Amino acid sequence: MNTITKFLVLLLITASLSVFGQADNENAIKELEASKERLKNQERESLKYEVEIINKRLENGEITKEDAEATKKFMAKKRAKNIENRIAIIDNKIALLKRNHEAKYQYDGEGEGITLRIGTGDDTSEKFIFFGNKKHDKPRKYDRRTSSDLVLAFGLNNAIVDGESIDDSPYKFGGSRFFEIGWAWKTRVFKNSNAVRLKYGYSFQINGLKPTGNMYFVENGDITTLEEFPVDLKKSKLSITNLVFPLHFEFGPSKKIEGKTYFRYSTNNQFKIGIGGYAGFNMGTRQKLKYTEDGERIKDKIKRDFNTSNLVYGLSAYIAIDEIALYAKYDLSPIFKDQAVKQNNISLGVRFDMD
Numbered sequence: 568m569n570t571i572t573k574f575l576v577l578l579l580i581t582a583s584l585s586v587f588g589q590a591d592n593e594n595a596i597k598e599l600e601a602s603k604e605r606l607k608n609q610e611r612e613s614l615k616y617e618v619e620i621i622n623k624r625l626e627n628g629e630i631t632k633e634d635a636e637a638t639k640k641f642m643a644k645k646r647a648k649n650i651e652n653r654i655a656i657i658d659n660k661i662a663l664l665k666r667n668h669e670a671k672y673q674y675d676g677e678g679e680g681i682t683l684r685i686g687t688g689d690d691t692s693e694k695f696i697f698f699g700n701k702k703h704d705k706p707r708k709y710d711r712r713t714s715s716d717l718v719l720a721f722g723l724n725n726a727i728v729d730g731e732s733i734d735d736s737p738y739k740f741g742g743s744r745f746f747e748i749g750w751a752w753k754t755r756v757f758k759n760s761n762a763v764r765l766k767y768g769y770s771f772q773i774n775g776l777k778p779t780g781n782m783y784f785v786e787n788g789d790i791t792t793l794e795e796f797p798v799d800l801k802k803s804k805l806s807i808t809n810l811v812f813p814l815h816f817e818f819g820p821s822k823k824i825e826g827k828t829y830f831r832y833s834t835n836n837q838f839k840i841g842i843g844g845y846a847g848f849n850m851g852t853r854q855k856l857k858y859t860e861d862g863e864r865i866k867d868k869i870k871r872d873f874n875t876s877n878l879v880y881g882l883s884a885y886i887a888i889d890e891i892a893l894y895a896k897y898d899l900s901p902i903f904k905d906q907a908v909k910q911n912n913i914s915l916g917v918r919f920d921m922d
Contacts, residue, residue: 599661606653614646709829712755714922715768720747720894722916724774726902729909737793742777742804745914753817761832764817766841771850772809774912776902777802784854784873791874791903802857807902807912809879811847818842839887845896846880876900885918894918 618639625635724745725736749770756763778784782793783803796803819839821832852875856867883896898912 596661596664599657599664603654603657606657607650610646610650610653614642617642711829711831713752715750715752716920716922718747718749718751718768718770718918718920720916720918721745722894722914724776724912724914726776726910727897727913733913737779737782739777739779744775745916746773746775747771747918749813751813751920755832761821761823761834762818766815766817766843767813769810769812769847770845772811774807774809774914776805776807776912778805783856786871786873789874789905791906796856796858798858798860800856800858802855804855805852805873806855807852807875808850809847810850811845811879813843813845813883815841815843815883815885834889836889839885839892841883841885841887841892843884844880844882846878849875849877849879874903874905876902876904881912887918887920890920890922892918892920 621630621635621638621642624630625632630638722745723740724743725733725738725740727733728736747770749768751766751768751770753764753766755761756765778793781796781800781803783796783800784805785792785794817839818841819834820837821834822837824831824833849872851870852873854867854869854873856865856869858865879898879900881896881898881900883894885892885894887893894914894916896914900911902910902912
């Protein structure tokens with residue numbers, strides 16, 4: 568899009584905003600004017616109700632005629648004063664709308680004017696198209712030590728079984744996978760250096776295990792075992808969903824960007840290493856089975872705990888360039904609690920930290 572076209576588009580947007588803004592302003596003023604009569608009626612109805620109460624008390628002999636008349640006069644003055652004060656408030660609101668309306672849409676070069684900012688930006692650049700007075704745009708914070716990222720990770724999942732090598736795992740290597748999504752904050756540890764950052768947040772982790780052969784998970788009291796399914800399985804998968812709170816120390820070089828009114832440390836296109844761990848709890852476990860029996864396709868979704876650990880914790884690390892990382896995590900907590908043979912979940916995949 569060339570410069571002239573951009574200008575015309577922005578001019579059209581500005582004109583539209585002005586028209587709609589003016590219409591909204593006028594409608595608000597009309598509504599305030601109409602509310603004056605409504606509030607008068609409200610106060611009058613309240614006074615009418617109060618007079619009825621006074622008359623009833625007079626009839627019941629609770630007050631004298633003189634007291635009743637004095638109370639009515641007091642209530643009438645109070646309601647009249649309420650009307651006066653409330654209308655004054657509305658008049659002030661109308662005056663404020665009219666005054667700001669003139670300053671916004673009849674810009675004379677000295678007021679606030681209209682500023683449009685279209686595009687995106689980050690810590691080190693402003694990828695914006697400005698139309699109007701850029702100087703009125705919100706100023707940047709001089710030093711921002713904390714930033715935030717969307718975290719997305721996925722890859723292969725499996726288990727290390729106590730006393731056996733990973734090659735002897737009862738779970739499929741390609742079929743068992745994990746997925747993670749969360750939010751992380753990154754804070755510079757030292758005031759005048761960005762060599763070390765503390766990265767922390769929360770993530771939802773889904774660890775999937777697909778047994779080899781025709782096996783499925785069976786919960787027998789406190790013990791969970793893999794057993795042969797009576798018919799051929801099309802699919803057998805156990806999914807464990809955890810909410811965890813990761814904490815990593817991130818190391819690596821960064822570039823210092825200095826502006827007139829701010830400075831930033833940027834790790835864009837830089838090498839990073841993160842070392843840390845996580846802790847959290849199990850949110851749910853589900854087994855999914857697909858098979859055919861008597862010519863009928865059946866899908867079973869069995870939701871129970873399968874004796875999986877309620878509390879989860881482990882170690883994790885990543886090696887990244889820019890936003891893409893090689894990511895590994897290992898559960899120190901066992902997959903199944905109180906089992907004769909301990910199993911620990913292990914994952915390897917890619918991770919994206921997108922700011």
